[in-house]
Amino acid sequence: MNALDWLNSQAFQAFGQQVIWSDMIGNTVGLAALALGWRRSLWTWPAQLLSGAILVAAYGSAQLSGGVGKQLLVIGVAVWGWTQWQRGRRDHGGEVAVRFATPRERLFLLGGTLLGTLAVGGLFTAVPELSWNPWPDAYIFVGTLAAMVAQARGTVEFWFAWVLVDLVGVPLAFSSGLAFSGLVYVVYLVLVLWGMRDWWLRSRMSPAALEGAAA
Secondary structure, eight states: OOHHHHHTSEEEEETTEEEEHHHHHHHHHHHHHHHHHHTTOTTHHHHHHHHHHHHHHHHHHTTOHHHHHHHHHHHHHHHHHHHHHHTSOBOTTSSBOOBOOOHHHHHHHHHHHHHHHHHHHHHHHHSGGGOSSHHHHHHHHHHHHHHHHHHHTTBTHHHHHHHHHHHHHHHHHHHTTOHHHHHHHHHHHHHHHHHHHHHHHHHHHOGGGGGOSOO
16 A cells, blocks of 8 residues: 555544545644644744645545645645745744734735635536535635735734635535544634634734734
């Protein structure tokens, strides 16, 4: 058995569904990445990259081409986000400074997410082999990108985007046979609400956050 076969083999069963190793390991690393993001650690980006690489195998085994595409996108954005945080603003403690997005940034995120979902959903509908559930898949695909862009910019809206992704991601994961992904999305939601509160409070305390968007 090679490494890919092992990753896509059953680890255990939950709620009458099999949990494969790639689903379990990739999402566990993803949880660690979210926790590191909450702590504003640069290691959140390598962790997201690794999680995305492993989850490519999980979504591939479930024949969710949209999910595979999303994880490939996660890998690319993780590299970009890492560079953004390395040269971004710092608070008095030397950590990445967080803030609320400007009205222009919010409009860009909302408009980009809407147009992106329509475009990707249309593609998935026109090419059914890319996704058996095109519109929810497209919504998660584009919503994940929007969340990571907001995170790379150090904006509190990052957490709001993840809440909206989770609301669709939980039922879609369970219905796709990725039970562990569904359970992890529930844990994500708890961490997201906790992280949202922390970044919200920090955005009010950080002088750098009051200077507006980074160049």
